[in-house]
Amino acid sequence: MPTIIEAKNLDLWYGQKQALKKINLEIPERQITALIGPSGCGKSTFLRTIDRMNDLVPGVRVEGQMLYAGEDVYSPSVDVTWLRRKIGMVFQKANPFPMSIYDNIAYGPRIHGTRKKSELDEIVEKSLRGAALWDEVKDRLKKSAMGLSGGQQQRLCIARALAVQPDVLLMDESTSALDPGSTMRIEELMRELKKDYTVVIVTHNMQQAARISDRTAFFLLGEMVEVGPTDKIFSTPEDKRTEDYISGRFG
Amino acid sequence: MSNRKYYDSELEALNTALIEMGQAAADAVENALQALCAVDTAAAAEVVKGDTRINHMERDIEHRCMTLLLRQQPVASDLRQVTAALKVITDLERIGDHAADIAEIVPHLGRMNQSSEPALNEAVQMGRNAHQMILNALDAFVRQDEAAAREVIASDDVVDDAFDAIKRMLGQKLAHDPDEVDSVMDLLIVIKYLERIADHSVNLAEWVQFVRTGKYKNEDIF
Numbered sequence: 001m002p003t004i005i006e007a008k009n010l011d012l013w014y015g016q017k018q019a020l021k022k023i024n025l026e027i028p029e030r031q032i033t034a035l036i037g038p039s040g041c042g043k044s045t046f047l048r049t050i051d052r053m054n055d056l057v058p059g060v061r062v063e064g065q066m067l068y069a070g071e072d073v074y075s076p077s078v079d080v081t082w083l084r085r086k087i088g089m090v091f092q093k094a095n096p097f098p099m100s101i102y103d104n105i106a107y108g109p110r111i112h113g114t115r116k117k118s119e120l121d122e123i124v125e126k127s128l129r130g131a132a133l134w135d136e137v138k139d140r141l142k143k144s145a146m147g148l149s150g151g152q153q154q155r156l157c158i159a160r161a162l163a164v165q166p167d168v169l170l171m172d173e174s175t176s177a178l179d180p181g182s183t184m185r186i187e188e189l190m191r192e193l194k195k196d197y198t199v200v201i202v203t204h205n206m207q208q209a210a211r212i213s214d215r216t217a218f219f220l221l222g223e224m225v226e227v228g229p230t231d232k233i234f235s236t237p238e239d240k241r242t243e244d245y246i247s248g249r250f251g
Numbered sequence: 252m253s254n255r256k257y258y259d260s261e262l263e264a265l266n267t268a269l270i271e272m273g274q275a276a277a278d279a280v281e282n283a284l285q286a287l288c289a290v291d292t293a294a295a296a297e298v299v300k301g302d303t304r305i306n307h308m309e310r311d312i313e314h315r316c317m318t319l320l321l322r323q324q325p326v327a328s329d330l331r332q333v334t335a336a337l338k339v340i341t342d343l344e345r346i347g348d349h350a351a352d353i354a355e356i357v358p359h360l361g362r363m364n365q366s367s368e369p370a371l372n373e374a375v376q377m378g379r380n381a382h383q384m385i386l387n388a389l390d391a392f393v394r395q396d397e398a399a400a401r402e403v404i405a406s407d408d409v410v411d412d413a414f415d416a417i418k419r420m421l422g423q424k425l426a427h428d429p430d431e432v433d434s435v436m437d438l439l440i441v442i443k444y445l446e447r448i449a450d451h452s453v454n455l456a457e458w459v460q461f462v463r464t465g466k467y468k469n470e471d472i473f
């Protein structure tokens with residue numbers, strides 16, 4: 001698979017504290033890449049660097065490159081709104097807007113200029129189908145999204161991300177607050193999504209990383225220690241720190 | 252290491268159970284050989300009876316491995332240890348079976364004894380080599396010593412050569428004295444079991460590389 005995202009010698013500081021150290025990591029297109037590591041290792045920071053969510057943190061400084069489709073996302077010519085449309089993000093806690101299911105999904109497309117109702121109807125249905133939520137909500141699209149269950153709300157957020165036709169979906173601990181059944185539905189969904197999208201997940205759940213990802217990268221103390229095919233990382237990791245972390249010896 | 256005291260103690264207990272089972276299988280072969288050597292029917296009967304214990308040990312280790320898989324979801328070297336244990340206990344159980352199989356033949360050997368029958372003498376020697384292979388394979392497995400494992404695998408040739416040589420001896424004996432057909436056939440079966448015991452020791456040794464490196468017979472499994 002060709003590389004869609006590539007970090008080259010990426011350093012990141014929050015004020016004086018260096019959170020990412022010379023990260024070199026290639027993320028292949030239409031695969032699921034899992035970022036694992038103990039709390040504070042830099043995996044979420046790395047994820048947020050891909051779509052420049054860290055720009056909002058005061059005192060943040062980035063050196064090196066983060067390439068998306070060959071272009072450095074930190075170059076001045078990059079339009080951040082465009083970048084975040086191409087690279088969607090789903091968070092740990094589902095965050096539906098306090099409006100109807102329909103309007104949640106239509107929100108992004110409307111901002112990007114889609115006004116025609118027939119077009120919006122089509123996007124809403126397509127996105128909800130893509131997030132495996134359509135059948136459950138098609139009869140109550142005008143009802144508030146706040147009435148959905150936790151798992152449904154998280155799928156709504158995925159649908160909302162899909163509505164602006166991204167290339168990449170970043171998911172930061174997106175199932176950690178869900179019950180096993182809802183987690184499985186989202187994991188099944190990720191497998192479906194990777195046919196059309198590149199998925200990057202951050203997870204503390206080793207079994208989840210082993211279950212669904214194609215590649216796994218292990219972060220520790222701001223460094224990317226090891227990356228490889230998931231089967232390889234979980235059966236025969238090369239670095240002892242990787243082995244010790246995934247087998248629960250620390251972290 | 253303090254993060255996983257219980258888990259480590261379960262893995263350690265698995266290792267101990269595996270060593271005990273390996274030792275029990277090796278002892279069964281040793282006892283079968285002694286019974287064979289002396290054509291001692293009573294000792295042979297003990298070996299046959301003892302096989303049940305080895306079978307129970309296999310069940311116990313299977314249960315330990317499945318519980319570890321279920322509760323701990325082992326990864327990396329833990330996963331390799333548990334899956335290799337599940338594989339090698341089959342070989343150890345077969346070694347125990349073959350010891351019992353040999354012991355079952357002992358009463359049929361009747362008049363035969365080591366001094367009058369050179370083929371029996373050779374078979375016992377072949378058996379001692381096979382027995383040593385079990386011990387060496389177990390030792391290599393426990394210490395995860397790849398070099399020692401390779402030596403076990405190489406030493407199988409000695410047992411195989413002995414098998415061929417004894418088979419020829421028995422062929423000549425049969426040609427010379429067709430009335431001895433029953434004892435010749437019985438001894439032929441004994442040496443076939445011994446040859447298989449050595450093969451199972453080789454199988455055991457072959458998992459050492461996997462536990463250490465993830466490669467099995469020099470090929471990556473993952």
